Amino acid sequence: MKVKISPSRLRGEICAPPSKSYAHRLMICAALAEGESTIRGISESEDMLATLDCIAALGAKYEKIGDTVKICGKTGKTPEGAVLRCRESGSTLRFMIPPALTGGRVRFEGTPRLLERGIGIYEQLLGGKGIEIKKDSGGIEFSGALTAGEYVLRGDVSSQFITGLLFALPLLDGDSVIKILPPVESRAYIDITAAALGSFGIKIAEHEKNTFAVPGGQRYAAGDKTVEGDWSNAAALEAFNFIGGRVNVNGLNENSIQGDRVCLEYFRELTQPGAELDISNCPDLGPVLFALAATLGNGARFTGTRRLRIKESDRAAVMAQELEAFGIKTELHENSVTIKPGKISAPDRELSSHNDHRIVMALTLLCSIAGGVIDGAQAVRKSYPNYFDALSSLGLEAEYEA
Numbered sequence: 001m002k003v004k005i006s007p008s009r010l011r012g013e014i015c016a017p018p019s020k021s022y023a024h025r026l027m028i029c030a031a032l033a034e035g036e037s038t039i040r041g042i043s044e045s046e047d048m049l050a051t052l053d054c055i056a057a058l059g060a061k062y063e064k065i066g067d068t069v070k071i072c073g074k075t076g077k078t079p080e081g082a083v084l085r086c087r088e089s090g091s092t093l094r095f096m097i098p099p100a101l102t103g104g105r106v107r108f109e110g111t112p113r114l115l116e117r118g119i120g121i122y123e124q125l126l127g128g129k130g131i132e133i134k135k136d137s138g139g140i141e142f143s144g145a146l147t148a149g150e151y152v153l154r155g156d157v158s159s160q161f162i163t164g165l166l167f168a169l170p171l172l173d174g175d176s177v178i179k180i181l182p183p184v185e186s187r188a189y190i191d192i193t194a195a196a197l198g199s200f201g202i203k204i205a206e207h208e209k210n211t212f213a214v215p216g217g218q219r220y221a222a223g224d225k226t227v228e229g230d231w232s233n234a235a236a237l238e239a240f241n242f243i244g245g246r247v248n249v250n251g252l253n254e255n256s257i258q259g260d261r262v263c264l265e266y267f268r269e270l271t272q273p274g275a276e277l278d279i280s281n282c283p284d285l286g287p288v289l290f291a292l293a294a295t296l297g298n299g300a301r302f303t304g305t306r307r308l309r310i311k312e313s314d315r316a317a318v319m320a321q322e323l324e325a326f327g328i329k330t331e332l333h334e335n336s337v338t339i340k341p342g343k344i345s346a347p348d349r350e351l352s353s354h355n356d357h358r359i360v361m362a363l364t365l366l367c368s369i370a371g372g373v374i375d376g377a378q379a380v381r382k383s384y385p386n387y388f389d390a391l392s393s394l395g396l397e398a399e400y401e402a
Contacts, residue, residue: 001376001377001378001400001401001402002350002373002374002375002376002377002400002401003364003373003374003377003388003398003399003400003401004372004373004398004399004400004401005364005367005368005371005372005373005374005396005397005398006371006397006398007368007369007370007371007397008368008395008396008397008398009244009245009368009395010240010245010246010247010368010391010394010395010396011245011246011247011394011395012246012247012248012393012394012395013247013248013250014237014247014248014249014250014390014393014394015229015249015250015251016229016230016231016233016234016237016249016250016251016252017043017229017230017233017234017383017384017386018041018042018043018067018227018228018229018230019041019227019228019229019230019231019232019258020043020045020047020048020091020230020232020233020383021091021189021192021230021232021258022192022196022227022228022230023039023041023042023043023048023051023227024047024048024051024091024092024095025095025163025192025193025196025197026039026196026199026225026227027039027042027048027051027052027055027069027071028051028055028095028096028099028167029167029196029197029199029200029202029220030055030060030069030071030073030200030220030222030223030225031055031058031060031062031071031073031074031099032073032074032099032167032171032200032220033071033073033200033219033220033221033222033223034073034075034219034220034221034222035072035073035221035222036070036071036072036073036222037070037071037073037222037223037224037225038068038069038070038071038223038224038225039068039069039071039225039226039227040067040068040224040225040226040227041067041226041227041228042064042067042068042069042227043067043384043385044385045381045382045383045384045385046087046088046089046381046382046383046385047087047088047089047091047092047382047383049087050085050086050087050088050089050092051089051091051092051095051096052064052069053084053085053087054084054085054086054092054096055071055074055096057079057082057083057084057085058074058078058079058082058084058096058099058100059074059075059076059078059079059082060072060073060074073220073222077102077103077104078100078101078102078104078106079104080104080105081104081105081106081107082100082104082106082107083106083107083108083109083139084096084100084106084107084108084109085109085110086108086109086110086114087110087111087114088110088111088113088114088312088355088382089110089114089382090114090117090158090160090311090312091160093108093110093114093119094119094122094158094160094161094163094164095160095163095164095167096108096164097119097122097142097164098122098146098164098165098167098168098169099164099167099168099171100142101126101131101142101144101145101146101168102145102146103144103145104143105141105142105143106141106142106143107139107140107141107142108139108140108141108142109138109139110139112137113312113313113355115135115137115138115139115140117310117311118310119140119161120157121153121154121157121158121161122161122164125151125153125161126142126144126146129146129147129149130144130145130147131143131144131145131146132144146168146169146172147172147174148169148172148173148174148175148176148216149174149176149177150176150177150178150179151165151169151176151177151178151179152178152179152181153165153178153179153180153181154180154181155180155181155182155183155184155185155210156183156184156185156280156306156307157307158186158307158310159185159186159187159189159190159193160189162178162180162190162193163189163190163193165178166178166190166193166194166197166204166212166214167193167197169214169216170197170202170203170204170214170215170216170218170220171216171218171219171220172216172217173216173217174216175213175214175215175216176213176214176216177211177212177213177214178211178212178214179210179211180210180211180212181210182210183280184210185280185281185283185304185307186259186280186281186282186283186307187259187281188257188258188259188260188281188282189259191257192257192258195257199223199225200220200221200222200223201218201219201220201221202218202220203215203218228251228252228253228256228258229250229251229252229253229256230258231252231256231258231260231261231263232258232260232284232285232383233361233383233384233387234249234252234263235260235263235267235285235288236288236358236361236362236364236365236384236387237249237390238263238264238267239263239267239288239291239292239365240365240368240394241267242267242268242270242271242292242296243292243295243296243365243368243369245368245394247394259281259282260282260284260285262281262282262285263282263285263288266279266282266285266289267289267292269300270289270292270293270296270298270300271296271298272298273298273299273341274298274300275293275298275300275301276300276301276302276303277289277300277301277302277303278302278303278304279302279303279304279305280303280304280306280307281304283304283305283307283308283311284311284358286302286305286308286315286316286319286337286358287315287319287356287358287359287361287362288358288361288362288365289302290302290319290323290330290337290339290362291319291323291362291363291365291366292365293339294323294326294328294339294342294344294366295344295365295366295369297341297342297343297344298341299338299339299340299341299342300338300339301336301337301338301339302336302337302338302339303335303336304335304336305335305336305337306334306335308337311356311358312354312355312356312357312358312359312379312382313354313355313356313359315356315358315359316332316337317332318352318354318356318359319337319359319362320332320337322351322352322359322362322363322366323339323366325347325348325349325351325372326344326345326346326347326366326370326372327342327343327344327345327348328340328342328344329342344366344369344370345370346370346371346372347366347367347370347371347372347373350372350373350374350375351363351367351372351373351374351375352374352375352376353374353375353376353377353379353380354376354379355376355379356379357379357380357381357382357383357384359379360374360376360377360379360380360387361380361384361387364387364391364396368396388400
């Protein structure tokens with residue numbers, strides 16, 4: 001889908017979409033619980049549908065009516081030969097692998113980009129604990145059962161691997177320990193996992209900094225949960241307020257433990273020249289921060305950008321490529337990105353989403369000032385399926401071509 005955007009000033013009230021981070025976790029907890037749980041605030045995004053598909057493949061049952069999902073937890077082991085289709089959801093893939101390893105054979109499939117992003121941490125951890133792993137062009141197959149014990153992981157790759165283990169280890173017979181080696185990035189996502197687990201009656205303890213004791217023999221308790229508003233996607237709405245818009249975003253928890261809650265503070269810093277921001281704990285904000293820095297004209301330097309390379313696209317590289325179309329220069333380094341000061345101009349070519357929902361949102365912010373055409377804009381459905389409907393209600397002038 002192509003979207004042609006004309007310069008627009010956005011105004012009005014809108015409710016933040018539900019948090020994808022919380023929703024994934026609550027649905028997986030419900031799938032592992034005994035009995036029926038109700039989760040409210042589940043969108044029709046591609047990532048949510050991927051997780052629902054996968055919990056069904058594990059043996060759980062669900063019914064979705066509107067934004068509410070009733071989930072009856074799985075009983076027993078993962079069905080032999082189960083196939084979990086993760087679409088392009090890295091969270092779904094990495095979260096679901098450990099809980100699926102109950103002794104039989106299970107296969108995970110996804111888009112080429114998802115499989116390219118990899119599961120290297122699991123290959124190192126699980127391969128040494130008796131799990132057989134086979135990879136081919138279409139997916140990854142595991143055989144064997146996850147065992148209790150000590151797991152040592154790097155903290156600067158992805159917290160999703162840690163979350164996957166935290167889902168599964170409490171269900172095993174023995175006690176386990178997870179040690180995370182510094183530097184630990186995206187710590188807030190680990191805290192969200194701990195909160196979700198706790199809401200289902202699972203206990204973990206951090207006796208030493210970044211070392212988690214996980215007692216075995218626990219059981220998830222079914223419950224009734226509501227997903228809070230998503231600061232990650234709300235950031236793409238709040239950013240319009242810093243370029244002349246007046247958008248009131250409702251439904252956000254100002255005391256949330258979501259790491260992307262820092263967006264407003266970071267946006268304010270970008271209004272001043274010479275801003276330098278560390279995004280190692282909020283990498284999903286990268287594209288919209290780059291776009292706002294360019295739109296405001298002040299430029300900025302961002303550190304902690306290494307993990308942007310392993311998202312749905314190489315977000316640092318593709319944002320540099322797309323900003324060039326607006327006349328903005330960037331410098332890319334191993335773990336930093338510098339947006340040079342300058343005034344954006346109308347793009348000199350059609351823009352590309354690079355099949356990345358965060359890139360679509362960042363480019364929309366730029367186009368609301370300079371105009372432009374975004375190809376592949378349907379990628380936004382991955383996390384925010386009604387994104388353009390929401391912006392149109394706020395006054396975005398856009399034309400759509402299938």
